[in-house]
Amino acid sequence: MELLVTLDRDAPDPLHRQLERELRDAVCEGRLASGAALPSTRALASQLGLSRGVVVEAYEQLVAEGYLTSLPGGATRISTRIAARPPVATSRSEATRHRIDLGYGRPDVTEFPRQSWLRSLRRVLNEAPSDRLSYLDMRGAPELRETLTSYLNRVRGTVTHPEHVVICNGFAQGLGLVSQLLQGRGKGTIAIEDPGQPEPALVARVHGLTTVPVPIDDEGIVVEALRRTNADMVVVTPAHQFPTGAVLSPGRRAELVAWAADGDRLILEDDYDREPIGAVHGLAPDHVIYAGSASKTLAPGLRLGWLAVPGRLVDELAAIKESTDRGSASLEQLAFADFLERGEFDHHLRRMRPIYRARRDTLLAALRRHLPELEPVGASAGLHVIAWLPAGIDEQPLVQGAARAGVGIYGLRPYHSVQATARPGLLFGYGTATETEIEEGIRVVGEAFDAVRSAPTAAATGR
Amino acid sequence: MELLVTLDRDAPDPLHRQLERELRDAVCEGRLASGAALPSTRALASQLGLSRGVVVEAYEQLVAEGYLTSLPGGATRISTRIAARPPVATSRSEATRHRIDLGYGRPDVTEFPRQSWLRSLRRVLNEAPSDRLSYLDMRGAPELRETLTSYLNRVRGTVTHPEHVVICNGFAQGLGLVSQLLQGRGKGTIAIEDPGQPEPALVARVHGLTTVPVPIDDEGIVVEALRRTNADMVVVTPAHQFPTGAVLSPGRRAELVAWAADGDRLILEDDYDREPIGAVHGLAPDHVIYAGSASKTLAPGLRLGWLAVPGRLVDELAAIKESTDRGSASLEQLAFADFLERGEFDHHLRRMRPIYRARRDTLLAALRRHLPELEPVGASAGLHVIAWLPAGIDEQPLVQGAARAGVGIYGLRPYHSVQATARPGLLFGYGTATETEIEEGIRVVGEAFDAVRSAPTAAATGR
Numbered sequence: 030m031e032l033l034v035t036l037d038r039d040a041p042d043p044l045h046r047q048l049e050r051e052l053r054d055a056v057c058e059g060r061l062a063s064g065a066a067l068p069s070t071r072a073l074a075s076q077l078g079l080s081r082g083v084v085v086e087a088y089e090q091l092v093a094e095g096y097l098t099s100l101p102g103g104a105t106r107i108s109t110r111i112a113a114r115p116p117v118a119t120s121r122s123e124a125t126r127h128r129i130d131l132g133y134g135r136p137d138v139t140e141f142p143r144q145s146w147l148r149s150l151r152r153v154l155n156e157a158p159s160d161r162l163s164y165l166d167m168r169g170a171p172e173l174r175e176t177l178t179s180y181l182n183r184v185r186g187t188v189t190h191p192e193h194v195v196i197c198n199g200f201a202q203g204l205g206l207v208s209q210l211l212q213g214r215g216k217g218t219i220a221i222e223d224p225g226q227p228e229p230a231l232v233a234r235v236h237g238l239t240t241v242p243v244p245i246d247d248e249g250i251v252v253e254a255l256r257r258t259n260a261d262m263v264v265v266t267p268a269h270q271f272p273t274g275a276v277l278s279p280g281r282r283a284e285l286v287a288w289a290a291d292g293d294r295l296i297l298e299d300d301y302d303r304e305p306i307g308a309v310h311g312l313a314p315d316h317v318i319y320a321g322s323a324s325k326t327l328a329p330g331l332r333l334g335w336l337a338v339p340g341r342l343v344d345e346l347a348a349i350k351e352s353t354d355r356g357s358a359s360l361e362q363l364a365f366a367d368f369l370e371r372g373e374f375d376h377h378l379r380r381m382r383p384i385y386r387a388r389r390d391t392l393l394a395a396l397r398r399h400l401p402e403l404e405p406v407g408a409s410a411g412l413h414v415i416a417w418l419p420a421g422i423d424e425q426p427l428v429q430g431a432a433r434a435g436v437g438i439y440g441l442r443p444y445h446s447v448q449a450t451a452r453p454g455l456l457f458g459y460g461t462a463t464e465t466e467i468e469e470g471i472r473v474v475g476e477a478f479d480a481v482r483s484a485p486t487a488a489a490t491g492r
Numbered sequence: 493m494e495l496l497v498t499l500d501r502d503a504p505d506p507l508h509r510q511l512e513r514e515l516r517d518a519v520c521e522g523r524l525a526s527g528a529a530l531p532s533t534r535a536l537a538s539q540l541g542l543s544r545g546v547v548v549e550a551y552e553q554l555v556a557e558g559y560l561t562s563l564p565g566g567a568t569r570i571s572t573r574i575a576a577r578p579p580v581a582t583s584r585s586e587a588t589r590h591r592i593d594l595g596y597g598r599p600d601v602t603e604f605p606r607q608s609w610l611r612s613l614r615r616v617l618n619e620a621p622s623d624r625l626s627y628l629d630m631r632g633a634p635e636l637r638e639t640l641t642s643y644l645n646r647v648r649g650t651v652t653h654p655e656h657v658v659i660c661n662g663f664a665q666g667l668g669l670v671s672q673l674l675q676g677r678g679k680g681t682i683a684i685e686d687p688g689q690p691e692p693a694l695v696a697r698v699h700g701l702t703t704v705p706v707p708i709d710d711e712g713i714v715v716e717a718l719r720r721t722n723a724d725m726v727v728v729t730p731a732h733q734f735p736t737g738a739v740l741s742p743g744r745r746a747e748l749v750a751w752a753a754d755g756d757r758l759i760l761e762d763d764y765d766r767e768p769i770g771a772v773h774g775l776a777p778d779h780v781i782y783a784g785s786a787s788k789t790l791a792p793g794l795r796l797g798w799l800a801v802p803g804r805l806v807d808e809l810a811a812i813k814e815s816t817d818r819g820s821a822s823l824e825q826l827a828f829a830d831f832l833e834r835g836e837f838d839h840h841l842r843r844m845r846p847i848y849r850a851r852r853d854t855l856l857a858a859l860r861r862h863l864p865e866l867e868p869v870g871a872s873a874g875l876h877v878i879a880w881l882p883a884g885i886d887e888q889p890l891v892q893g894a895a896r897a898g899v900g901i902y903g904l905r906p907y908h909s910v911q912a913t914a915r916p917g918l919l920f921g922y923g924t925a926t927e928t929e930i931e932e933g934i935r936v937v938g939e940a941f942d943a944v945r946s947a948p949t950a951a952a953t954g955r
Binding site: 050053057090092093094095096098108110111135138139141143144146147150151154155159160161162163164165183186188197198199201202205209231232235276279282283286287305306307308309311312313328329330331332333352353354355356357358359360361 | 513516520553555556557558559561571573574598601602604606607609610613614617618622623624625626627628646649651660661662664665668672694695698739742745746749750768769770771772774775776791792793794795796814815816817818819820821822823824
C-alpha cells in the first residue's frame with residue numbers, strides 16, 4: 030500500500046498530529062479504502078523517516094476516534110464503518126438583487142455609527158466586571174434594562190421598570206417568547222392586523238397557536254371587530270400601522286385598552302418604528318407587552334430587541350428565554366446601554382431624521398410626477414409609504430415589470446390575511462435607497478404602470 | 493386645579509415635549525385624577541408663562557396618545573381609561589453566592605482575552621461591508637462558517653462544509669432548533685445519556701418531544717440499550733461524557749454510527765468541552781449533527797454556538813433559525829471569525845490549558861488528602877471531575893454541610909434520569925476557582941464528610 034502523506038517539519042503542529050490529520054483526510058475522502066490494512070508502524074515510520082513513536086501515536090488516536098481498527102496481533106485496518114463523505118448540498122439561491130431596491134424593512138446600514146459603537150464596545154471591554162461575560166440574569170444585563178427603561182418611559186411614553194424588561198434578539202424572538210407563554214397557559218388565539226406584518230401569524234403557528242385577522246381602517250385596528258373574535262392577545266402597531274401607516278386614534282386606544290382589561294387579555298404592542306406618537310403601553314401597563322428593537326433604528330445585524338411586560342409575566346418570560354437560548358449576548362447589550370446612556374442613540378436618530386425625510390419627500394414627489402394616479406396614504410413617518418392602485422390594475426404585473434427593469438417594489442397582497450377583500454396596492458420602502466435611486470426607481474415603476482395599463486387585458490382579448 | 497409642572501428653559505428638549513412628559517407622568521402616577529378637567533390652554537399658558545401654542549401642542553399629543561380626552565366645546569379631561577401604574581414585581585432571589593464555588597459549567601471569564609477580542613471587533617467595524625450589519629444568511633455570516641469549518645475539520649476531526657454550518661446562540665438554542673426539526677417531521681423521541689446533562693430533556697419537552705434515558709458505563713453510552721429504545725435521535729457527549737468523563741470507546745463509536753445509519757436516525761454530538769479525542773461526526777457526517785460553542789472555551793456571554801449538520805437538513809434548520817430569531821448577531825460572528833482566523837482562539841486555549849491543568853491537579857491532590865475515601869473517575873480533561881461516594885453516604889447532607897461553610901459543591905442526582913439506580917456522587921468544577929480556593933474548598937468538604945459520617949444516621953437512632 031502506497032501512502033501519500035505530506036508532512037511539514039517546520040510547522041507548529043507536532044508531526045503525529047499532522048500524520049493523524051493526513052490519514053483521517055485520506056480515509057474520509059475515500060483515498061484509503063474501507064477495510065484495507067495499513068503498513069505496520071515500523072514500516073510507515075521508516076518510509077516517512079519518522080520515529081516509530083510518532084506513527085504509533087497517530088494510529089492510536091485514529092483507533093480511539095473510530096477511523097482505524099486494530100486487533101491484537103493483527104494489522105491496523107481502515108474501519109469498515111465509515112460513511113462516504115456526503116455531497117455538499119447546493120446552496121440556496123440568493124434573493125434576487127435589484128439594481129434599485131425599494132423594499133421595506135431595513136434601515137440604511139451604511140450610516141451605522143461604527144466609530145461610536147466601537148467606542149461603546151471599547152468602554153465595555155475595558156470596564157465591565159468579569160461576571161458580565163458569564164451567564165446573565167435571563168432578563169438581560171441590568172445596565173441595559175435600567176437605561177432602556179428610563180429611555181422608553183421618557184421618549185416613548187411607556188410606564189415600565191427595569192425589573193419588568195426582558196432583552197431579546199429582536200422582535201421575531203420576542204414574539205416567539207410571548208407565543209410560548211400563551212401556549213403554556215393554554216391560551217390559543219392571537220388576533221393580527223389585516224393587512225399587517227406576516228411574522229406574527231408564522232411564529233404563532235410554530236407554537237401551535239391560531240391567528241384571527243382583524244381589519245384596519247383609517248383609525249387603525251377596528252376594535253369592534255376584535256371584540257367579536259375569541260382572541261386572547263392582539264398584536265398591534267398603534268404608532269404607525271404596518272403597512273397602512275394609520276395612527277391608532279384616541280378613541281380606538283381607549284377601546285383597545287378596555288377590550289384587554291375586560292377579559293384579562295393581552296396587547297402586544299409592536300413599536301417597530303420610532304414615531305412621534307407615544308406608546309399605548311403607558312395607558313395600561315398591566316395589559317400591554319411593549320416590544321421594540323434596534324433593527325429599524327440602528328442595524329438588524331445587532332439582533333437587539335426588548336419587551337416591557339406586565340410584572341406578573343416577567344418571571345415566566347425570563348424562564349422561557351432561558352430555555353430558548355440562555356439569554357442574549359452580553360457585550361452587545363452592554364454596548365447598547367453605554368450608547369443610550371451617552372446620548373449616542375438620540376444623536377444617531379437626530380442625524381438620520383432629515384436624511385430619511387428627504388428620501389420620503391423625494392419619493393412622494395416622484396410618485397406625483399411619474400404615478401399621479403396612485404394614492405399614497407398613511408402617516409408621514411417611518412421608512413415606507415404605501416399607495417393604493419386604481420381600479421383594474423393589479424400588483425403582480427407591475428412588480429414584475431419593475432423587476433425586469435431592475436427595480437424592486439412590492440405588492441401589498443402578501444400582507445393581507447384575507448385575500449378576497451385585499452385592495453391592490455404597492456409598498457415603497459425608502460430606508461436603503463438614495464434620492465437619485467428613488468427618483469429613477471419610481472420613473473421605472475411609472476413606465477411599468479403605463480405598460481400594464483395600455484396592455485390588452487386577458488378579459489378584453491377574450492383569453 | 494393646581495398643576496405642579498417643572499420646565500427647564502435651557503434644556504435641549506422643546507418646552508412642549510417637557511410639558512407633555514410632566515403631564516403624562518402626573519397622570520400615570522395618579523397625581524392628576526381620572527376624569528378631572530385640565531385648565532384651558534389659555535389659563536395654563538398664562539400660569540406657566542408659556543405661549544399658548546406650546547400648551548396646545550402638548551395637549552394635542554396627549555389626546556392622541558389617549559391620556560387626555562377632549563370633546564368639541566368642552567374641557568380637556570384626564571382619560572377615565574388609564575390603569576393605575578402597577579406595582580413592581582419583587583425581583584427573584586439571586587442564586588446563593590458561595591464564598592468558594594466549585595460549580596460546573598463556566599470557564600474562567602476573568603481570563604477572557606478582552607484586548608484581542610476588542611482588536612477583532614475593531615477590525616470588523618473598520619472593514620466589514622455594510623451589508624453584514626443587515627440581516628445575514630440565516631445560517632450565519634459566511635466568513636465565520638468558512639473559518640469555523642476549516643478549524644473544526646482540522647482540530648476536531650469533523651468532515652463538514654461551510655454550506656452545512658448553522659450558527660446559533662449556544663448549545664441550548666441549537667438543541668431547540670434540532671428539536672423543532674424533529675417535531676416538524678413527526679419524530680418524537682430523543683434518547684439522552686443517564687446520567688447526563690439536564691438541558692436536552694427540558695428543551696425536548698418544550699417542543700413536545702419525549703425523552704428516553706440510556707445508561708452510561710466506562711465506555712460511554714451503552715448502545716445495546718439505545719437499540720432497545722424507539723428513539724429517533726440520541727444526544728451524546730462522546731469526547732468526554734458529561735458528567736462521568738467516560739470517553740466513548742472505538743467499538744461503541746462504530747456501534748453508535750451503525751445504529752443511526754440502520755434506521756435513518758440522528759446523533760446530536762455535543763462537543764461541549766475541547767477534548768483531545770476527535771468528533772464522531774467525521775465517521776458519519778450524514779447522520780451526525782455536530783454541536784459546539786464558545787461558552788466553555790471563551791465566555792458564555794458571547795452566546796456563540798454552531799451546528800454542523802447533514803446537508804439534507806440545512807435548509808430546514810436555517811428556516812427554523814429564521815422563524816426563531818432571524819439569525820444571530822453579526823458583529824460577534826464576524827469578530828469570532830477574525831479571532832479564529834488570526835490564531836487568537838488557539839492562542840487562548842493554549843494559554844488556558846496549563847492554568848486548568850494546574851487547578852485539576854490541585855483538586856485531585858486535595859481530594860486525595862482530604863477525601864481519600866472518594867473515587868474520582870473520568871478522563872483527565874475538561875473543567876470538572878466527579879467522584880463516587882462510599883456506600884451509606886448520601887449527597888444531600890454533604891452538599892448542605894459544605895454550603896453552610898460557604899463552599900458550593902454539587903451532587904450528581906440532578907443529572908440522573910432514573911433516580912432509583914442513581915449512584916451517589918459529587919461533581920467538582922474547577923473552571924472558576926483558584927488553586928488556593930480549590931484546596932480550601934476541598935478541605936471544607938472533607939470536614940463536612942467527616943461530620944456526616946460520624947453523625948448517627950436516622951436508621952441507627954431509630955428516627
